[in-house]
Amino acid sequence: MSLTAGALVVYKHKPARVLSGGDKPEIEILGAGRQRVRPKDVQPLHPGPLESLAALTPPPGNPEEAWELLEGTETTLEELAELVYGTFTPASAWAVWQLLEAGDLFYGAPARIVPRTPAERAEHAERFAAQQAEADRQEAFLARLRRGELNPEDRPRLADVEALALGRATKSRTLAALGRSETPEAAHALLLRVGAWNETMNPYPTRLGVDTRPVTLPLPTLPDEPRLDLTHLPALAIDDEGSLDPDDALSLEALPHGWRLWVHVSDAAALITPDSELDLEARRRGATLYLPEGAVPMLPQAAIEALGLGLGEVSPALSIRVDLDANFEPLEVDVALTRVRVTRLTYAQAQEQLGDEPLATLRRIAAHLREGRAGRGALMIELPEVKVRVHGGQVDVKVLPPLESRQVVQESMMLAGWAVATFGLEHGIPLPYAAQEAFERYDDQATTLPEMYARRRSLKRTQWAAQPAPHAGLGLERYVQSTSPMRRYLDLVAHQQLRAFLAERPFVRTPDMLQRIGAADLASSGVREAERKSLRHWTLVYLSRHRGPWHGVVVDRRGPAATVLLTELALELSLTGDLAPGSELRLEAAEIDLPGLDARVRNVG
Incomplete structure (x- = not known):
């Protein structure tokens, strides 16, 4: 049947009238307007002429009687229309097509219609x-x-x-x-x-594709290899209360004209060798996932038990040595495989011992290092921090006090990162260097929360490369993250490269290094996002159960909305009103939007 003007066709289960023929005919579709279509996309039913689609009113007829007459035979659409409705018109043709689509009496196509058997x-x-x-x-x-x-x-x-x-x-x-x-x-x-x-359902790790299953791959045995025995030195692993994966510790030795600072790091690369199954799994994960519900380690639990500093009487370590002069300026760096005897402390316990050696001198070293970084433009940011933990659906929020013991550890770890970068540069070791571009300068004397918030906003994203470059945020001319190889894959890569140098084995080549950097950066970005969103989710759950009042400080204002920081929860929310940065408020939660990770608060004075 040709597609001439006025013909009746079916298009996507709807009746349509042909307006013009040709290679791409134009049709008028019931309830859908005009459209040009390909001839193969329509089913012709009647040559017409059909003046209007409104004329397709079903005529009277008896389909059941026709089915009885035709049982065991075949027919066509035209014949069936004449048998059921007495005539073959556009209206009767459309009525027969509807019988075919219903399928209870007949099935087939216009050229061959078959009655169904009983x-x-x-x-x-x-x-x-x-x-x-x-x-x-x-x-x-x-x-x-x-x-x-x-x-x-x-x-x-x-x-x-x-x-x-x-x-x-x-x-x-x-x-x-x-x-x-x-x-x-x-x-x-x-x-x-x-x-x-319910509100305790945290969808973010799964939604972001972050693996929450433990690593179950088998662990090799620790190799028997020469290690420098440092068990005579007191070594302190200082962590948050409840930490289950201690991976760094500090020792200090007095030298005739200065000091020797050791940063001992868990020797994860002793067991996780390049391109092994465990290495590939760690690369896929990127980092340990820390959630308020608990941690999902990047490595098997058996590796943490074997390598965690202070979990056994003597621990294997890769130790970073920095010799300092009497003014605490670095003179020489080195790296060695060691055995250490570690004592574990919480930050609170270490804070109480800052007046005793070796922490008293470590405190002075940290203060000097911090002052030096500040002089080189490091961005010092002090904003409220909390620890959120969940047990059986109960949420606990604990404010972390700004203890000086934390600064002692942080400064020592940054010094270790600089030392590894320096050691790698001196010996031509390809390493995953961390760099950060310069940022907008702010008042170096900033002390208020709005000023600290502005400082944080100015930070640029960390960039990774196989060549050293300045890290503006830390105020260091070069830097390699290397003190958490059980928790961060790129730290593990750095350790694998250092071990290759110490054993005089081939390094991972720079192109392969860049591939590892890209894979780990992508994976760890997902981990960090899952951590951020999970933390905000559980903080909002806590806020829904403890509506206030809470202490709030306006830290930013953009247009009609201000950003307010609930200091006891370290939670940033938006608040509309004529509020100047620095304003202190008493806030209550009015509405919690868990799916949107947001909340509406009101100022109660």
Whole structure:
């Protein structure tokens, strides 16, 4: 049948009238306007002329009687139209097509239509009834969701919503049917509203594709190799209370004209060799995942138990040596495989011992190092910090006091990073150098929270390369992160390269180094984002249970909205009003938006 003007065709299950023929005919579609289509995309039904689609009113007829007459035979659309409706017109042709689409009496195409057998009709009717019953159940399910209700048997029907909320899908048939946006946030909100999830459900690690399963690969035995025995030196591993993976410790020796500072680091590369299964798994993960619910280590638990400093009587270490003159200026750096005897302290315990050796001298060294970095433009940022932990759905938020013992450890670790970078440069060792571009300068005497907030905003992203470059934020001319090889993959890579040098083995080549840097940076970025969002999620859960009042400080203002920092929660929120930076407020939580990771607070004076 040719596609001439006035012909009746079917396009995407709808009747359409041909307006003009040709290679790309124009058609008028019922309820959808005009459109040019390819001839193969339409099904001709009647040559016309059809003056209007409104004329397709079904004529009277008896399809059941026609089925009885035609049982066991075949026919065409034109013949069936004449048999059922007495004439072949556009209206009767469309009516027969609807019989075919219904499928209970006939099936086929316009040129060959076959009546169903009684058995086929019974099967079709049963299938149709089941489909209709399922459609009714689905509509009842959607009605319950609209009311915020959920029956126990509804849970499987929410699978597509949960998949979207967890980042395992990009669409949701249920949300689309409800007329809601198909986003993870909308899915999360619906699951909370109907009670399928509660506030303790943290979707972010899964949504961001971060592995939360423990590493279960087998661990090799520690190699028997020469190590410098430093067990005679007191070595202090200072960490947060409850830390389970101590990977650095400090020792100090007096020299005739200065000091020898040792930064001992867990010797992870002794067990995790380049391109081994464990190395590839650590590279895939990028870093240990620290959540309020607990940590998911980058390495097997057995590796932490074997390598953690202070977990055994004597620990293997890769130790970074920095010789300092009497004024605490670095003179010489070195790296060695060692054995150390470590005592573990919390930051609070170390704070109490700052007046005793060796911490008293370490404190003076740290103060000198910090002053030197500040003189080279380092960005000193002091903002409130908290530790959020979750046990059995209960959230605990603990403010971390700005202890000087933390600065002692931080300065020592940064000195170690500079020393490793210097050692690598002196010996031609390819290493993953961390660099940071210069940033907008702020008042060096800044002390207020708004000033500190502005400082933090000015920081540029850390860049990684196989060649040294300045790290502006730290105020160091070169730097290699190297004090957490059990927790950060690039630290592990640095250790693998240092070990290759010490053993006079080939290094990982620079192109391979760059590939490792790229893979680890991408993976660890996902880990850090999962940590940030999980921390904010649980902090908001805590805020929903403890609505205030809380102490708040306005730290920034942009347009009508101000950024306010809840100091006891280290939580930043937006607040509208005529509020100047530095204003101190008493705030209460008015509304918590967990899926949006936001909250609305009100000023109560």
